[in-house]
Amino acid sequence: MRPRVFSAGAGPRTVNRGALLLALATAIAASAAACSSGDGAGAPSGGAQGGGGSSGSGAVEGLVSLRVEPGAASVALAYGESAVVQLAAIGRFQDGSERDVTAQVSWGTSDLFARVDAGELTTASPGRVRVIAADGPLTASADVTVKLAGTIALPGAPPGASAALDGAPEAASAPAIAYPLDGALFPSNIGEVEVHVRKGSAGQRVGRIEMVGDLIDLRLVGACEPLPDEGGCAMALPAEVVPMLVRTSEGEVMETRVRLAAEDGAELGESAAIDVRWASAALSGGLYYWRTDGTTLQSAAIYRYDLDDAASPPELFWENEQSPPLANGQEMPCMGCHALAQAGDKMALTFGGSGPSSFALVDVATADIIALRNTDAAGFATMTTFSPDGELMVNAFRGALTLRRADETLEALGDLFAPTIDEGERLTQPFWSPDGKHLAFVAWQPGENGAGDELYGDTVRGAQILIARSDGAGAFEAPRALVPRAQDRSHYYPAISDDGAFVVFNTSRCDGPPGNGPYGNDPCDTYDDNSARLQIIPVEGGAPVDLARANGDDTWANSWPRFGPSHDTYRGKNLYWVAFSSRRPYGLRLAGSSDGTTTPQLWFAAVTLSPGGAQGGDPSFAPVWMPRQNDDMAHPTGNHIPQWAEKALPVPQ
Structure with a gap:
């Protein structure tokens, strides 16, 4: 049973399996590419640097400088989908005039799994992507922040669980995360990860794992299953979600909290934040x-x-x-x-x-x-x-x-x-x-x-x-x-x-x-x-x-x-x-x-x-x-x- 995905303002829908597999491959491979490519700066050659790109027909006559607009952009990436950002290349000419040369310059990106065609960036992986426009020796760049966002309903999530967790938490009902450990770094291939939570109140039955940071604003909603340890329950980060966390771990800030509540929204509490990351490196041997x-x-x-x-x-x-x-x-x-x-x-x-x-x-x-x-x-x-x-x-x-x-x-x-x-x-x-x-x-x-x-x-x-x-x-x-x-x-x-x-x-x-x-x-x-x-x-x-x-x-x-x-x-x-x-x-x-x-x-x-x-x-x-x-x-x-x-x-x- 696959997780269900909810976008802001939308009902549940089924994740496209092809897009999901592309997203998973992107998270691992693009993270490895980021490690090897430094800050991603550099002019594209033949229209692409690392990722896909499109080439203009040649040098633009009279062009003296370039800029990309916007110079910095952010976009939300729904889990299992692709995000699209339209950029424009603005050229300054010898006569002092400026005009849009988006279709005439070459485009490229430092990210192996992002593609730029005529200024349109398409990616299925979160992270920071540098996009470069070039015409001969002239180059300009823009930085795009792609943030993994949305809400995922885990298998077996009770109806209405997400709404039950949206209220103001009570300090007296605050749960505590017992696992993963604060400050842990996971390998990319560890698979499903259980999140163990000490309840703040006996009636808490549903939970939401919230992962918030520079590159992520993701929530996973489901039942919090009882554990042998009295007063504890567990939720799971599914194996198919974990690889996406490799790229979001590159952000400076990435905090994980858990909310627990009764099914009717009572006894709502929120845990303190912990810092848990995933490396692109895998265990081997x-x-x-x-x-x-x-x-x-x-x-x-x-x-x-x-x-x-x-x-x-x-x-x-x-x-x-x-x-x-x-x-x-x-x-x-x-x-x-x-x-x-x-x-x-x-x-x-x-x-x-x-x-x-x-x-x-x-x-x-x-x-x-x-x-x-x-x-x-x-x-x-x-x-x-x-x-x-x-x-x-x-x-x-x-x-x-x-x-x-x-x-x-x-x-x-x-x-x-x-x-x-x-x-x-x-x-x-x-x-x-x-x-x-x-x-x-x-x-x-x-x-x-x-x-x-x-x-x-x-x-x-x-x-x-x-x-x-x-x-x-x-x-x-x-x-x-x-x-x-x-x-x-x-x-x-x-x-x-x-x-x-x-x-x-x-x-x-x-x-x-x-x-x-x-x-x-x-x-x-x-x-x-x-x-x-x-x-x-x-x-x-x-x-x-x-x-x-x-x-x-x-x-x-x-x-x-x-x-x-x-x-x-x-x-x-x-x-x-x-x-x-x-x-x-x-x-x-x-x-x-x-x-x-x-x-x-x-x-x-x-x-x-x-x-x-x-x-x-x-x-x-x-x-x-x-x-x-x-x-x-x-x-x-x-x-x-x-x-x-x-x-x-x-x-x-």
Whole structure:
């Protein structure tokens, strides 16, 4: 069922499907064009610059200057339709006279999906469009603001809902938006977005999402469906509407509010405004994450989310039934600490936990085991990272890093950094940068800075992060401290961006809340720490920056950060997506906890950074909950340890 659209002063009508599809394509492609075309200035060539255009017959004799009237214009764009603006080119001639030369000059526009014919601009995409008139070397331009406007009736909207929401709101009935989070930046391909609202009055049943700003004046009206959280309800921004919000997000101002009321218009309240945007950049690649229903470790599985087809739900890739038995005969041992080659074609798996540390190298395309080390109590490997080409890997095992071939031989090529690390220092959690130029890893000292004697490498209290230069083919320079050891802190789980420029990592506090599980409950032992926060630092060093908006203001156990396999641009800066697990609440659908008593969920946060420059404060945005990660929202699974590859291979059947 498609949304219905209401224009000012008109009744409901059905959206033309062809126009709708054109509008959706325009929003994404034109936004990308705007990023690459700068301010859009420049003379058209052959009648068009970027978008469509028409050409005059040649130079206008005696013309000395041009102007476009009006020089600035605004037009409302109804959802699913096209907007039209008529412009005129006025020429000044050698004799001082002026006349209309609209039909004689060439016309063009900076917008790939707008078209200008004889001064008539036609577009199905909101945004700011520069229109240029030219005759030989003479040019003139006008700027047109196209504002997405109107009212959309969502499927199931009660009759008269729009009128019920038009009155003066009462402060005592004001609702509050619980999701999306204020300051969030969504990727362009996330699809439908639920808006969770805390009611201001028990009788509120209908709602209106109002999005107002420089490039938008849109209202979506419908029923506000009850949520399990008492006192809450939800509406949805339909997937077909979301792409249009990419272009409107380019405005300086874009505010979202929600009005709720009873069906007869009583109990009308309006929420405070939040700032939520959509980037033209999309999530891409394959996200493979660890999932458990919380009953036993044997219930764990690895699921794969194909972000190039983000509308599809995650699929099961590996479950414990596929795991080989341990050397002691234990069937279906738990698996974890998975790692992916950059191309997404190989996976490293550890079985039985950190103690047994049995190991398999898996062909992702077939889910077949390439090589297996199902050893006795001596173990083999716990955590792994691959070289950029996937031919080598670095395994962490009980405080040592070993370079090996990532093939059926698993040939050991030598231990890393043993002569250059302080005596007694133990190493774990390696991450080889996608560009091959650096290896980041964690170091800790048993018995020092609060650390115990355990050597498995997943509980490493008082840890620091080291980094070593690499040639990408197995040669490493002496490491240096990137994030030095600090009193009453642990720094861990490093990951390096696709361009090799930044390291995102976790920091936890030793005075933070303890854990609640059967293992690793020390507040800063790096094992599921409740106080874990995301921080970022240039790969060359400097002062770490807390990603405050991504983290939130409580102890949500924000863990296992991983960069996406590529980056984009947003408002003149490099845009990176970071996936991580968190126990923060998902609006009013899923409760969160600051003490580790609820299951973690996967989130994405946008981070915008200046290449090689000063960052100037928190570069993060509030995060976005990963859609479709639970089969049953009433019984959510625990989802964490996201590993991100360039491609999600089809799941073997």
